[in-house]
Amino acid sequence: MEWDWNFVWDIMPQLIDGVIITIKAALMGSIVAMIIGLVWAILKRSQNKIVSKLTGYFVEFIRGTPLLVQLYFLFYILPDLGLLLSPLVAGVIGLGIHYSAYTAEVYRSGIDNISKGQWEAAKACNFSPRQTWSHIIIPQAVPPIIPVLANYFIAIFKETPLLSAITVLELMNQARSVANYSYRYLEPMTMVGAFFLIISVPSVILLRRLERRYSRRA
Amino acid sequence: MGGSDQPIIKIDKVSKSFGSLNVLNELSFDVEPGEKLALIGPSGSGKTTILRILMTLETIDSGHILVDGEELWHIPGNGGLVPANEKHLHHMREKIGMVFQLFNLFPHMTVLRNVTAAPMLTQNVPKEQAEKRAMALLDMVGLADKADAKPAQLSGGQKQRVAIARALALQPKIMLFDEVTSALDPELVEEVLNVMRRLAEETDMTMLLVTHEMQFARDFADRVLFFDAGRIVEQGPPKEIFSNPQEERTRTFLKKVIAAGHAI
Numbered sequence: 001m002e003w004d005w006n007f008v009w010d011i012m013p014q015l016i017d018g019v020i021i022t023i024k025a026a027l028m029g030s031i032v033a034m035i036i037g038l039v040w041a042i043l044k045r046s047q048n049k050i051v052s053k054l055t056g057y058f059v060e061f062i063r064g065t066p067l068l069v070q071l072y073f074l075f076y077i078l079p080d081l082g083l084l085l086s087p088l089v090a091g092v093i094g095l096g097i098h099y100s101a102y103t104a105e106v107y108r109s110g111i112d113n114i115s116k117g118q119w120e121a122a123k124a125c126n127f128s129p130r131q132t133w134s135h136i137i138i139p140q141a142v143p144p145i146i147p148v149l150a151n152y153f154i155a156i157f158k159e160t161p162l163l164s165a166i167t168v169l170e171l172m173n174q175a176r177s178v179a180n181y182s183y184r185y186l187e188p189m190t191m192v193g194a195f196f197l198i199i200s201v202p203s204v205i206l207l208r209r210l211e212r213r214y215s216r217r218a
Numbered sequence: 219m220g221g222s223d224q225p226i227i228k229i230d231k232v233s234k235s236f237g238s239l240n241v242l243n244e245l246s247f248d249v250e251p252g253e254k255l256a257l258i259g260p261s262g263s264g265k266t267t268i269l270r271i272l273m274t275l276e277t278i279d280s281g282h283i284l285v286d287g288e289e290l291w292h293i294p295g296n297g298g299l300v301p302a303n304e305k306h307l308h309h310m311r312e313k314i315g316m317v318f319q320l321f322n323l324f325p326h327m328t329v330l331r332n333v334t335a336a337p338m339l340t341q342n343v344p345k346e347q348a349e350k351r352a353m354a355l356l357d358m359v360g361l362a363d364k365a366d367a368k369p370a371q372l373s374g375g376q377k378q379r380v381a382i383a384r385a386l387a388l389q390p391k392i393m394l395f396d397e398v399t400s401a402l403d404p405e406l407v408e409e410v411l412n413v414m415r416r417l418a419e420e421t422d423m424t425m426l427l428v429t430h431e432m433q434f435a436r437d438f439a440d441r442v443l444f445f446d447a448g449r450i451v452e453q454g455p456p457k458e459i460f461s462n463p464q465e466e467r468t469r470t471f472l473k474k475v476i477a478a479g480h481a482i
């Protein structure tokens with residue numbers, strides 16, 4: 001089999017459509033994972049034992065089941081229960097919730113690093129629990145863990161091909177459909193790898209910069 | 219409520235255990251408005267715990283505490299008293315400020331923001347007014363020129379003086395000082411004590427002080443309480459406690475403290 005540049009240019013528009021969907025899904029999935037993960041971390045520290053226990057079980061459950069199963073559940077089973085999600089929305093929710101189980105653990109480590117004295121000073125200053133979180137705890141807990149969170153962004157990005165299983169037309173799915181009707185796999189699959197590299201290499205460089213910056217601050 | 223002829227703090231048979239450890243044992247004492255009280259005693263005697271209970275950092279197992287005429291840990295309910303909710307505790311904390319042994323400044327905020335954050339967020343003081351008041355307080359503790367510094371750039375003594383300004387910014391009626399010089403290098407102790415002396419002279423705030431600085435307790439306090447095993451063993455004017463202690467345990471403690479190099 002020989003590499004055919006003409007074929008590459010022919011399929012490029014379709015692949016670029018896929019890249020855009022891939023980036024969209026990864027960005028939105030990451031945002032969901034960053035927000036929901038923080039919510040889990042806060043709920044897990046709730047004074048209310050039932051809330052913290054239930055959160056713990058739920059997070060363990062998410063972490064203990066494969067992302068692919070969760071995606072199938074969101075996309076193929078939820079409609080039976082009356083909730084119909086578009087492929088991309090289901091994919092973003094699936095990625096976001098799945099990785100929130102991991103980011104929750106990252107947030108937890110950041111929060112645990114805040115000394116008891118900070119909580120006590122916040123109380124002595126009469127901050128409400130919400131003000132304590134938003135003005136005292138989160139601003140101190142998050143900067144040191146930004147590099148770890150960024151690592152999860154790259155992980156999420158590389159998991160997006162799984163969304164092809166629920167018909168999201170991301171890069172992998174586009175490449176596969178090209179391959180299926182042209183019977184050529186070499187160019188589409190090579191281009192998928194190339195696109196992922198083109199995006200993840202700068203991301204990793206950015207990540208190293210973040211690490212340097214925040215380790216200096218800490 | 220809150221008249222001048224009644225105690226500003228009334229502690230009535232308060233008990234507190236940590237697991238099987240009895241920290242406070244039916245402790246009772248009153249504090250008069252404006253009184254400067256020094257709490258002394260061996261570590262683990264419960265003196266820090268009572269400050270932490272007043273700041274609502276620890277709960278009580280039994281007994282009652284009245285602050286400024288109001289129950290601290292209880293609210294009316296079910297025809298009697300029930301444990302206080304967060305709203306009541308928030309209201310009660312307005313009356314009390316605390317300075318900690320380890321300063322506990324907010325490291326991500328400037329010195330000025332450390333002092334303005336609580337009034338702005340919890341009392342809705344406008345920014346301009348909060349900053350004006352904060353600068354006056356920082357001036358009082360001799361740190362007006364450090365307003366834009368971060369806590370990490372300050373010495374221990376400077377941090378503690380900022381912490382005092384931060385607590386004062388909420389204009390509490392009662393100030394609690396929990397071993398505020400214990401974590402300081404010896405040469406930095408005096409600058410913090412000077413601020414507290416000024417505070418005692420210039421305000422009529424009620425001040426409760428847990429300390430190992432016996433000389434300071436003697437100069438500063440109107441009354442000294444000697445704690446041991448969760449009870450008050452002896453109390454009285456500093457002169458009497460330090461010069462003529464009646465109880466054997468007080469004498470033993472003071473001897474030990476002197477032997478350890480804390481002059482009286």
